[in-house]
Amino acid sequence: MTDWHKRWENNKIGWHAEQINSQLIEYFSKLNLVTGDKIFVPLCGKSLDMLYLLQKGLKVVGVEMSEIAAEQFFSENKLEYSVSKIDGLKLYEGKGIQIFCGDFFTLNPRHLVNVKAVYDRASLIALDKALRPKYVNHLNDIISKDVRILLLTLNYPQHQRVGPPFAVSKSEVDSLYGGSFQCQEFEYINDIENEPMFLLEGVDFVEKAVYCLQKVRM
Numbered sequence: 001m002t003d004w005h006k007r008w009e010n011n012k013i014g015w016h017a018e019q020i021n022s023q024l025i026e027y028f029s030k031l032n033l034v035t036g037d038k039i040f041v042p043l044c045g046k047s048l049d050m051l052y053l054l055q056k057g058l059k060v061v062g063v064e065m066s067e068i069a070a071e072q073f074f075s076e077n078k079l080e081y082s083v084s085k086i087d088g089l090k091l092y093e094g095k096g097i098q099i100f101c102g103d104f105f106t107l108n109p110r111h112l113v114n115v116k117a118v119y120d121r122a123s124l125i126a127l128d129k130a131l132r133p134k135y136v137n138h139l140n141d142i143i144s145k146d147v148r149i150l151l152l153t154l155n156y157p158q159h160q161r162v163g164p165p166f167a168v169s170k171s172e173v174d175s176l177y178g179g180s181f182q183c184q185e186f187e188y189i190n191d192i193e194n195e196p197m198f199l200l201e202g203v204d205f206v207e208k209a210v211y212c213l214q215k216v217r218m
């Protein structure tokens, strides 16, 4: 059993937010989406941000390794769903939403047909440094040219606490996505005063950033 599965079993899911992410609300329009477009949410957990995306008229496709998360997403939000099997993955499906239950690294482009955008909150930064290039390479492999990614990151002195969430700097974003993506930075602020856990741990700063990355090369 992975650490993530254990966290879901023990309900140790401190990253889960009970409100829609304010940066998603602020920067959603930068994705240039129209009603009916499809958005991919990697490592989606049971994020309420997926409800926001549905309310915006989008189709949502997520991937999440924990069945607990997928089940709780539908039951806590009182959404009807069915479960089927596809390519060895469990597929939870409701109106306008599909959550593939399994390992992100087993997804292939057929699972993400017509995806126009990606929303990454607490996904890249959930992974340790060694896994992040593998995550970005795989994401690049399964999305089409022109897809835009709204990426939310945190950066802080990594030596002052252990992740997750892990610190990801602007230069790391540039080097991870630099090859095939055009990168725009929308926000980069020190927000330590709104991060009581980091303050308690004696962390000096927490920079929150929002990027839009557009895949420009195949």
Ligand SMILES: C[S@@+](CC[C@H](N)C(=O)[O-])C[C@H]1O[C@@H](n2cnc3c(N)ncnc32)[C@H](O)[C@@H]1O
Residues within 6 Å of the ligand: 004, 005, 015, 016, 017, 042, 043, 044, 045, 046, 047, 063, 064, 065, 066, 069, 102, 103, 104, 105, 121, 122, 123, 126, 164
């Ligand atoms: C920090 S949480 C963030 C969840 C969600 N993005 C949010 O904002 O609430 C990371 C999630 O990724 C899932 N996860 C981690 N590695 C994964 C993988 N290789 N494939 C699928 N899900 C994974 C974990 O179970 C966990 O729910």
